[in-house]
Amino acid sequence: MICLIAGYRKTMITQKRCPFCQTPAVMGCPHLAIAVEGRDFVRRCVELCQGQKQWRALAELRQRQRQATGEWTPERDDYTWLETAFCEEFLKPLSWFGGLEHEWRIGPKGNQAGFLVLLWSKDPRRLWWQLRDELERQAQEPFPGKRRKVKGQSPRASRRDGDLRLL
Ligand SMILES: [Zn+2]
Numbered sequence: 001m002i003c004l005i006a007g008y009r010k011t012m013i014t015q016k017r018c019p020f021c022q023t024p025a026v027m028g029c030p031h032l033a034i035a036v037e038g039r040d041f042v043r044r045c046v047e048l049c050q051g052q053k054q055w056r057a058l059a060e061l062r063q064r065q066r067q068a069t070g071e072w073t074p075e076r077d078d079y080t081w082l083e084t085a086f087c088e089e090f091l092k093p094l095s096w097f098g099g100l101e102h103e104w105r106i107g108p109k110g111n112q113a114g115f116l117v118l119l120w121s122k123d124p125r126r127l128w129w130q131l132r133d134e135l136e137r138q139a140q141e142p143f144p145g146k147r148r149k150v151k152g153q154s155p156r157a158s159r160r161d162g163d164l165r166l167l
Contacts, residue, residue: 016103025103025118033124041083041117049128054135061139083117090134096127
């Protein structure tokens with residue numbers, strides 16, 4: 001057991017640092033949006049962005065889509081509980097996303113070891129706003145993953161002259 005704890009201490013030396021200000025994650029800094037166990041990550045993200053309503057709508061929409069197409073594979077729902085899948089699908093596309101890392105932590109008595117998921121952002125508050133918008137957008141999208149890519153023909157681009165705030 002002593003050897004094990006010594007091993008854990010050694011891993012703690014390689015603890016993660018904030019990509020923006022280099023503060024060790026264990027000390028916390030304004031860029032650390034969240035530091036939780038993996039199993040709580042998705043739920044906490046949805047709570048922190050206050051997007052529970054949008055999240056439920058998105059889950060229902062995707063369920064209906066699957067029933068309509070008759071397609072279903074377990075992997076498709078990974079994003080509802082797996083932090084890396086959630087990150088790929090909803091966080092990485094956001095401009096305020098700063099990074100996702102895992103850090104090994106032990107409790108004060110050395111008996112509560114586990115991996116924490118760290119989410120970084122230059123401005124976590126803006127990241128949460130963006131996440132809620134993204135959940136809302138995807139909850140209204142009839143075909144997930146098939147975004148319009150023809151910029152010149154999108155409604156947003158055609159309003160460019162009239163309202164710069166849309167950009
Ligand atoms: Zn920082």
